Amino acid sequence: MGRVSAGHSHSSAHYGNKDAVRAVIVSAVALGLAALAEITASVVSGSASVLADGLHNAGDxxxxxxxxxxxxxxxxxxxxRFSSGYGRFEDVATLLIIVVIIVTAxxxxAESVSKLIHPVTYSNIPLSLGAALIGVIANLGVSEYKLRVGRGIGSESLAADGVHSRIDALVSAAAFVGIGLAGAGxxxxxxxxxxxxxxxxxxxLAGTVKQxxxxxxxAVDPTIVDEIANAASSVSGVLQVHDVRVRWVGRELVAVMHVAMNPKCTLEDAHALAMRVESAVCQQVPAARLEIHMDPGTAKHKHALVGTPEPNEEHDPSS
Ligand SMILES: [Zn+2]
Ligand SMILES: [Zn+2]
Ligand SMILES: [Zn+2]
Incomplete structure (x- = not known):
């Protein structure tokens, strides 16, 4: 481990998405069939509740x-161009999902309020009842599946989608009750x-907007910041850790921190220490990817903030 100029690797999070892709496809097909059954049945029977549930499932x-x-x-x-990778597309996806939810809602x-104001006579009630029941069953199955895979691979978005489907089973049950009572008069x-x-x-929608x-x-879970700082501080040779900043980029936790060490050390030693800090933190928080700034000793110092360079700075980074 002597040479610094070649043959070293910094840790990075890995994506194991094969299971997630399968979970998403299987769930989409199951829910798509349920949505098709519900929307078709709602058109035939005139049910606003089954239409709403079908639209909701189609949106999903x-x-x-x-x-x-x-x-x-x-x-x-x-x-x-995208030198930080594409991880952040998860946030763009969240924005697209918000648009989809707004349209279905x-x-x-509109359909429910219109039928409330202008009541209609319903026909083919058993067809809509059956379609709503398919909605319940499809959502329960999809929920269990997504939760299991999502937790397995550590994908928060997939696990959250699984919880969502569990609630959707109840929503489909509401459609079942609605058209059932309508059939009863x-x-x-x-x-x-x-x-x-x-x-x-x-x-x-509100939950997705908050996310x-x-x-x-x-924003990150505040305990993650302490966890990362403590893991870095625990490495022998680290005198101090300060200015820890953490943010999510996709499924990676990008952490920036200052690490103080003995100022008489060589660059080789400093790099080796930075590598040890990286592996210690990644062991504690596997999603973490570190950017470490090494400080010579714990003397009080001030760094120029981004966008506000020191007046006597020689190099203008923007030129
Ligand atoms: Zn849903
Ligand atoms: Zn510093
Ligand atoms: Zn390096």
Whole structure:
């Protein structure tokens, strides 16, 4: 480990996406068939609640395809334009998903409110009941599958999607109850169930918006910052760790930190220490990818902030 100029590798997070891709495809096909059955049945029977649920499931299928595209894209190597890689496309995907949810919620709301104001007579009730039941079963199956795979590969977005599908099984059950009661003579139950389903869609929307907000603000679980700082401090030779900043880039936690060591050490020693800090932190927080600034000793010092260079600085980085 003596030579610094060649043959060293810095750790980086790995994507194991094969299982995720399969989970997303299988789930999309299952939910797509359920959505098709529900939308067809709702057109035949005139049910607003089954239409709302079918639209919701169709929106989830579109969401799945956006996630699938994301999984494929984030694996691509960095280019000179996208020198940080494509991991952050997860956040772009979240934005696209928000647009999809808004559209499905708007159509479901319009149809439900219209049927509430202008009641219709329903026909072919058993067909819509059966379609809603298919929605319940498809969502329960998809939920278990996505949760298992998502937790297995550490994909938060896939696991969250699994939790979402679990709630969707309840939403489909609401459509079942709505059209069932309408069939029993309580016509108003169908558009009311449609509105309840719309509210469920809006609730999911709020959570997705919050998630995107956190990502855009570079928010992380505060305990992660301490965990990374403590792991770095525990390495022998590290005198001090300060200015730890952590943010998610896709499924990587990019951590920037200052590490102080003995100022009399060689660059070779400093690099070796930085490598040890990297491996110690990655052992504690596997998603972490470090950018380490080495400080000579623990003397008080001030670094120029980005965009506000020191007045006597010789090199202008922008030129
Ligand atoms: Zn859903
Ligand atoms: Zn420093
Ligand atoms: Zn290096």
């Amino acid at each position: 299928v579109l969401t799945s395809f956006i996630l699938l595209f994301t999984f494929a894209l984030v694996r691509r190597p960095a280019t000179r 708007a159509v479901a709301a 309580l016509a108003i139950a169908d558009p009311i169930a449609g509105i309840v389903i719309t509210l469920a869609i809006v609730f999911v 995107l907000f956190y990502r855009m603000m570079d």
